[in-house]
Amino acid sequence: MTRSFASRWFAALLLGLAALGAHAAERIGPRAIWTWEEDSYAMLDDPAAAGRAIDFLKSKSIDTVFLYADAFDGRNLIVSQPQAYRRLIRRLHASGMKAYALLGSGYLHTERYVLPRHRQEALAMLQRVLDYNKAAAPEERFDGINVDIEPHILDEWSTRKMALLGEFIALSDALMAAKRASGQTLPLGPAIPFWLDGMRLEYKGQTKPVSQHVQDIYDYVALMDYRDHADGGDGIVSHALDELRYAERIDRRVLIGVETLPNAIRKVSFHHLKEADMERELNATAQSVGAMQPFGGFVIHHYGSYRRWLGLD
Numbered sequence: 001m002t003r004s005f006a007s008r009w010f011a012a013l014l015l016g017l018a019a020l021g022a023h024a025a026e027r028i029g030p031r032a033i034w035t036w037e038e039d040s041y042a043m044l045d046d047p048a049a050a051g052r053a054i055d056f057l058k059s060k061s062i063d064t065v066f067l068y069a070d071a072f073d074g075r076n077l078i079v080s081q082p083q084a085y086r087r088l089i090r091r092l093h094a095s096g097m098k099a100y101a102l103l104g105s106g107y108l109h110t111e112r113y114v115l116p117r118h119r120q121e122a123l124a125m126l127q128r129v130l131d132y133n134k135a136a137a138p139e140e141r142f143d144g145i146n147v148d149i150e151p152h153i154l155d156e157w158s159t160r161k162m163a164l165l166g167e168f169i170a171l172s173d174a175l176m177a178a179k180r181a182s183g184q185t186l187p188l189g190p191a192i193p194f195w196l197d198g199m200r201l202e203y204k205g206q207t208k209p210v211s212q213h214v215q216d217i218y219d220y221v222a223l224m225d226y227r228d229h230a231d232g233g234d235g236i237v238s239h240a241l242d243e244l245r246y247a248e249r250i251d252r253r254v255l256i257g258v259e260t261l262p263n264a265i266r267k268v269s270f271h272h273l274k275e276a277d278m279e280r281e282l283n284a285t286a287q288s289v290g291a292m293q294p295f296g297g298f299v300i301h302h303y304g305s306y307r308r309w310l311g312l313d
Contacts, residue, residue, distance in 0.1 A: 028279075028286040030297025032064035032100070032222075032255060033057065034148070034191075037107055039303045040068035044077055044084040047091075054095050056307065065092055066146045066299070069101035069129050071108060078128050085132065086140040093139050101129040104148030104191070111153040114168045122149065126175055130182045144187040146222055147175065152193065162201060165210050169203050172217045189220035191257065194239040212246050220253035222299050226268045227258075228277075230284035234267070237288045247294030255296040256285065261305045271309055 043050040089099045113122035133141045151164040196211040259269040270278040307313045
């Protein structure tokens, strides 16, 4: 091998390795992130904090922010300071990101909203977002809505789970009816656990998995597919397939959610692993289901824990 040929070969090898490294670092599939009360309000209150968040999200190829849009810590900014949402959503749009209103709150104990006596609170929560969007300029409007109301958190879940699921489906119907009545077309969907496909329920004369009732009603679902590995019978792919296949039949979208918060059950979260491990498993998931029409990418839970997991806070 001549010296000039060896030099060219070595240079080509370096270029190939660099390209391989860039490909390995590439984020696979669209990315969204749940952004809860404290983090959302910090971005709304402080333009500098919003700028830092946007820079971070862009660095992680996050293209949709689920931005909390209800009361927190004695304030309800979407009512009292809608200009804060207008300013932040304009910035997100200018940065190439979408903004979904995130509705549901541990602070407000919105798991109670599945109960009929609390239904008007749930409808009012949604209506505030619809009213905001109606009054906002196009570049200031939410692009969609994500509802996180989880009946399985209620104390009575162990004794009334099927009744509570029926009430959740009825609430879902009411929320979608309110959206349709508003004349707005922004997509509305819930966060749901992956195991709903294993529970069957009769609703409006049809008995089918709860997940299918939910998918029939909403525009999309964000599946809380909380596992730390893609493959196998207890992996991300396996737990998402029923929802993806049903979504193909009825023309809906499915986002696959993953967890970064610590959990006593290790397989539930990527917290005990490294970022490269999560990217490898999301890549493997996308390789398995990314060609399916309903696949809407991934959604990470959640902004604050994701940053802490990465050692940034």
